[in-house]
Amino acid sequence: MGNSRLTVREIARLAGVSVATVSRVSNGTGQVSEEMRRRVLEAIEKHGYRPDHLGRALAAGRHGALGLVFPGLSGPYFTELIQGFESEAVPSRASVHILCTHLRSDSDQQVLEMGRRVDGVAVIGGTISELALLRLAEMVPVVVVAGTGPGAVPSVRADNAGSMAMLTRHLLVEHELTDLVFVGNPEGSPDVSERWAAFLAAHRSVGVTPPAAPIAVSMQQADGVLAAEQLLRGDPRPAGVVCANDEIALGVLVGALGRGLRVPQDVVITGFDDAPVAALVNPALTTVRQPVRELAAEAARLILTAVSEPERASSGDVVLPTELVLRRSCGCPANLTAGGSGS
Amino acid sequence: MGNSRLTVREIARLAGVSVATVSRVSNGTGQVSEEMRRRVLEAIEKHGYRPDHLGRALAAGRHGALGLVFPGLSGPYFTELIQGFESEAVPSRASVHILCTHLRSDSDQQVLEMGRRVDGVAVIGGTISELALLRLAEMVPVVVVAGTGPGAVPSVRADNAGSMAMLTRHLLVEHELTDLVFVGNPEGSPDVSERWAAFLAAHRSVGVTPPAAPIAVSMQQADGVLAAEQLLRGDPRPAGVVCANDEIALGVLVGALGRGLRVPQDVVITGFDDAPVAALVNPALTTVRQPVRELAAEAARLILTAVSEPERASSGDVVLPTELVLRRSCGCPANLTAGGSGS
DNA sequence: TGGTCGCCTGAAACCGGTTTCCGTTAACCG
DNA sequence: CGGTTAACGGAAACCGGTTTCAGGCGACCA
Numbered sequence: 222m223g224n225s226r227l228t229v230r231e232i233a234r235l236a237g238v239s240v241a242t243v244s245r246v247s248n249g250t251g252q253v254s255e256e257m258r259r260r261v262l263e264a265i266e267k268h269g270y271r272p273d274h275l276g277r278a279l280a281a282g283r284h285g286a287l288g289l290v291f292p293g294l295s296g297p298y299f300t301e302l303i304q305g306f307e308s309e310a311v312p313s314r315a316s317v318h319i320l321c322t323h324l325r326s327d328s329d330q331q332v333l334e335m336g337r338r339v340d341g342v343a344v345i346g347g348t349i350s351e352l353a354l355l356r357l358a359e360m361v362p363v364v365v366v367a368g369t370g371p372g373a374v375p376s377v378r379a380d381n382a383g384s385m386a387m388l389t390r391h392l393l394v395e396h397e398l399t400d401l402v403f404v405g406n407p408e409g410s411p412d413v414s415e416r417w418a419a420f421l422a423a424h425r426s427v428g429v430t431p432p433a434a435p436i437a438v439s440m441q442q443a444d445g446v447l448a449a450e451q452l453l454r455g456d457p458r459p460a461g462v463v464c465a466n467d468e469i470a471l472g473v474l475v476g477a478l479g480r481g482l483r484v485p486q487d488v489v490i491t492g493f494d495d496a497p498v499a500a501l502v503n504p505a506l507t508t509v510r511q512p513v514r515e516l517a518a519e520a521a522r523l524i525l526t527a528v529s530e531p532e533r534a535s536s537g538d539v540v541l542p543t544e545l546v547l548r549r550s551c552g553c554p555a556n557l558t559a560g561g562s563g564s
Numbered sequence: 565m566g567n568s569r570l571t572v573r574e575i576a577r578l579a580g581v582s583v584a585t586v587s588r589v590s591n592g593t594g595q596v597s598e599e600m601r602r603r604v605l606e607a608i609e610k611h612g613y614r615p616d617h618l619g620r621a622l623a624a625g626r627h628g629a630l631g632l633v634f635p636g637l638s639g640p641y642f643t644e645l646i647q648g649f650e651s652e653a654v655p656s657r658a659s660v661h662i663l664c665t666h667l668r669s670d671s672d673q674q675v676l677e678m679g680r681r682v683d684g685v686a687v688i689g690g691t692i693s694e695l696a697l698l699r700l701a702e703m704v705p706v707v708v709v710a711g712t713g714p715g716a717v718p719s720v721r722a723d724n725a726g727s728m729a730m731l732t733r734h735l736l737v738e739h740e741l742t743d744l745v746f747v748g749n750p751e752g753s754p755d756v757s758e759r760w761a762a763f764l765a766a767h768r769s770v771g772v773t774p775p776a777a778p779i780a781v782s783m784q785q786a787d788g789v790l791a792a793e794q795l796l797r798g799d800p801r802p803a804g805v806v807c808a809n810d811e812i813a814l815g816v817l818v819g820a821l822g823r824g825l826r827v828p829q830d831v832v833i834t835g836f837d838d839a840p841v842a843a844l845v846n847p848a849l850t851t852v853r854q855p856v857r858e859l860a861a862e863a864a865r866l867i868l869t870a871v872s873e874p875e876r877a878s879s880g881d882v883v884l885p886t887e888l889v890l891r892r893s894c895g896c897p898a899n900l901t902a903g904g905s906g907s
Numbered sequence: 908t909g910g911t912c913g914c915c916t917g918a919a920a921c922c923g924g925t926t927t928c929c930g931t932t933a934a935c936c937g
Numbered sequence: 938c939g940g941t942t943a944a945c946g947g948a949a950a951c952c953g954g955t956t957t958c959a960g961g962c963g964a965c966c967a
Contacts, residue, residue, distance in 0.1 A: 228953055239917040244955055251956090252915060274680045275627065276953030279618045279922050286661075286681075294647055300637035307664050311674065316681055318629070318659045321650050331654065337617045338629075338659055446844040472841065478821050479846025498815065501789040503822025571923055582947040587925055594926090595945060619923030622952050 227270045236264035247272055286316045287524055288335045288342035289517075290349065292410075293323030295441050296468045297496045298513060302366070305514030306343060309521035315340070322348055329353035336360045341524035343517070346378070346411040362527035362534060364520045368411035373536040377520045379511040381415035382422075384543040388491060388509060389423035389463065391545070396552045398460040398489060399429050404448045404473065405465020406437035413440075413465045416493060420463060440465065445472020453480055453488065460489060461551075467492035467499050467508055474502060474550070485552040495546055504549035511543045570613045579607035590615055629659045630867055631678045631685035632860075633692065635753075636666030638784050639811045640839045641856060645709070648860030649686060656868050658683070665691055672696035679703045684867035686860070689721070689754040705870035705877060707863045711754035716879040720863045722854040724758035725765075727886040731834060731852060732766035732806065734888070739895045741803040741832060742772050747791045747816065748808020749780035756783075756808045759836060763806060783808065788815020796823055796831065803832060804894075810835035810842050810851055817845060817893070828895040838889055847892035854886045 229247075233240040238257055245251040246261040247270075253261075264270070278284055287310050291299055303319070310317050320335055322328035332349050336342060336357045344354060346368015357363050358374050365376040392398045401424075407417040417435055424431035436452065438444040445468060452459060453476065464470035470492030477484055484490055484504050492499055495510035519539055527534035547553040572590075576583040581600055588594040589604040590613075596604075607613070621627055630653050634642055646662070653660050663678050665671030675692050679685060679700045687697060689711015700706050701717050708719040735741045744767075750760040760778055767774035779795065781787040788811060795802060796819065807813035813835030817827060825831055827847050835842055838853035862882055870877035890896040 229955090230953080233917095240954080241917060241919095241956075242915090245916095248955080254915060257916080271680060273953050275618060275622045276922090277955080279622050279924085279953075280955040282922065284618065294643035296643075297639075300639075300643065303662070304637055304664055304666075307662065311663075311668075314677075316661050316678065317663075319646070319650065319662050320654075320660075321647055323647075325654075334657075335659065337614060441840065443840040443844050446841065472844070475818065475841075475845050497784065497786040498789065498818075501786050501815070502818050572925090573923080583924080584926075584947060584949095585945090588946090591925080595943095597945065600946075616923050619952090620925080622923075622954090623925040625952065 227268055229272065229276075232261070232264050232268070232270050235268065236260045283528070284338060284340050285314060286318055286339040287521065288318045288320065288339040290320045290322060290332055290335065290342060291345040292348045293321050295439070296466070298440070298466065298468075298494060301513040302345070302517045305517030306521045308514070309518040309525070313525050315525070332357055333360075340528045343520040343524060346376070347409070362524050362531075364523050366516060366520045369538060375523060375534075375536050375538065377516055377523065377539040377541070378412075379513075379516060379541050380543045381412055381511075382419040384509040384511075384545050385416045385419035385493070386423040386426075387545045388507070389420050390427060391547070392461050392463070392489065392491070392551060393423065393427050393429055396461075396489065400457075400460040401463055402432055402452060402459040402461070403435040403463050403465070404438060404445065404452075404469050405435055406439060407435060408437070409439060416465055438469065440468060442468045442472040442475075445469035445474075446476045447472075449473040449476025449480070453477055453482060458488065462488060462490045464490065464492050467494040467496040467506060470506055470508070470550075471498065471502065474506070485550055489552055490550045495544075499546075500548065502550075507548045507551035507553065508546050509543050510546050512541050516541060570611055572615065572619075575604070575607050575611070575613050578611065579603045626871070627681060627683050628657060629661055629682040630864065631661045631663065631682040633663045633665060633675055633678065633685060634688040635691045636664050638782070639809070641783070641809065641811075641837060644856040645688070645860045648857030649864045651857070652861040652864035652868070658868070675700055676703075683871045686863040686867060689719070690752070705867050705874075707866050709859060709863045712881060718866060718877075718879050718881065720859055720866065720882045720884070721755075722856075722859060722884050723886045724755055724854075725762040727852040727854075727888050728759045728762035728836070729766040729769075730888045731850070732763050733770060734890070735804050735806070735832065735834070735894060736767065736770050736772055739804075739832065743800075743803040744806055745775050745795060745802040745804070746778040746806050746808070747781060747788065747795075747812050748778055749782060750778060751780070752782060759808055781812065783811060785811045785815040785818075788812035788817075789819045790815075792816040792819025792823075796820055796825060801831065805831060805833045807833065807835050810837040810839040810849060813849055813851070813893075814841065814845065817849070828893055832895055833893045838887075842889075843891065850891045850894035850896065851889050852886050853889050855884050859884060 229240045229243050233243045242257055243261055245253050246258050289306050307317050318339055320331055329350055332353055341362040343364050343366050345366050351371040355371055363374050365374055367378050369376045403417055403420050405413045407414040421431050436448050438448050462473050470490050474490050477488055482488055492506050492508040495508045499506040499508050523535060572583045572586050576586045585600055586604055588596050589601050632649050650660050661682055663674055672693055675696055676699060684705040686707050686709050688709050694714040698714055706717050708717055710721050712719045746760055746763050748756045750757040764774050779791050781791050805816050813833050817833050820827055820831055827833055835849050835851040838851045842849040842851050866878060
């Protein structure tokens, strides 16, 4: 119960002042004499009054909330994303609404509904239809994370192509592996799509024929284990397995070690993301570091800016740099960090 | 912009009716003649009017939102939890607010602030102070997930003790391992605390001296790798490593295999949760299956009930059953499922 | 002492919906 | 044909805040 019945009018009555004065005191706006302020604060203190969020939001025409939309939660990537977003939103006194569209047929509708409850939304690339994205952008500021938006919708993403090209060329040239496979589903997300494209382009740039198609699995460790099962059983075993993220790579690694294969001697494995565990496994995983938390934090900042200062709402694309991390799983001798890349 | 300027009064003017009629039509409440309904629907359709959520919420005295509070996101456990919660909230047209308290000093304050923006909150056990929990429960219905609440705060948790006792006895008796260690921090969460207590109790029940203290690490795969480093290097190597969750266990497994140890011949490893990957690694992981998604879904249902029908708000504890899953990592020959327990 | 200015204050309008309450009208019945 | 009733629609109150606007009052100045 507590402060159920307490309204600004009730406090005004108790303090013997007008509601306007109570509002001024509780917000610190306008001029209020010391005597009035004391009386109001006393009444507020005594009865434990806290202004109702809905009333305040209605008057302000602002929800004080930000939305985050993602396809489904799997693995450290999304948890980092959420935490990065949240860490930026909370200090601005904005609460965070989440929406998992995964496996729901009416996600477009759900997202538009969310648009009516928040001041701005970050949408993970590839999550909803472009039409829904545009409609959403008509009602609130929107930022696409890890992908690019249609029209003038701004976006924040990592430089997938640069580092994936470097990684692929590293395997093809330095380690002279000409029989690589790619594990990950390019249809699944813009990120994977870019990585696959860069993987192909790097092959062409050094004159090696790439595989015709990727091993299209989703992004979890279990999928990596299954892919390993399929890949490493076959007789013409690939020399290197380039995975769309670290989770798949760890699954492949576990699968390979479980079959008695040596990494990197028998097969090379690489990941993407540089999750904390990548440096700790044996052999340590060669991968690409991308600033996932920072990606989401930047998205939150863009939205908060667009909300509070609509006149300078950006509509450009932010591309954060990534970094190739060479470790033992690709055949390199020890931990070393190759040059960064990207914007 | 779209429906920016559109209010119920504007639609009423355009349709030539009163605001009450517009409200009745758009909500399907009360009696409205066919002619009026047609005129109103036409105006709504033509201008794309959607009632404002804030105005509606203010009038209804209900936010249409549920809160979920957790310490920090790490691993599949929390992602399952979130998705379970969300899957139950969304069909009830409630949006989900999240709050990571991790590493923030003012979490109690943040949680109380959240309490003013939602209709009910689920709090993961051990996340905030009991005082804050009680104050929160004064303003909105609260359910503790994976833990027990103070006072009359209801809770939903899994039967940790039953299955952990079975697992420990299984290792001590069936496999005759008398030198077990426990990896996980009982201070970290009520779940781990219960599991550690059951681990100790099982030792006593069969007359074996348990280890004096757990290896207190947090719950991520990287922590397991580090724990393995510490445990398996020492000369009096433990015969079995009982981990507080699957992620730690996978880390220990990777660490052990990386050091050239054989599992289960050289060391036995067990987990908790039965994450998807547990069945796929080699050797497959002996663990305890707990219904994480269902845990969160049940919490969401309890809250939704308490919100819509306060008179029959529960204040009891729900304990969901868990199930011992014996696989190869404990030395058992093949996949087999031992009897369930709990509830 | 009269006028002006600036600081405080409160009444009322406003944000965008829902709901109560009452008057009108048509239908139905005796 | 008069009377009762049910169906319908609109004016206004309400949800709980913020903000505008006008007026009161004391201080300062001439």
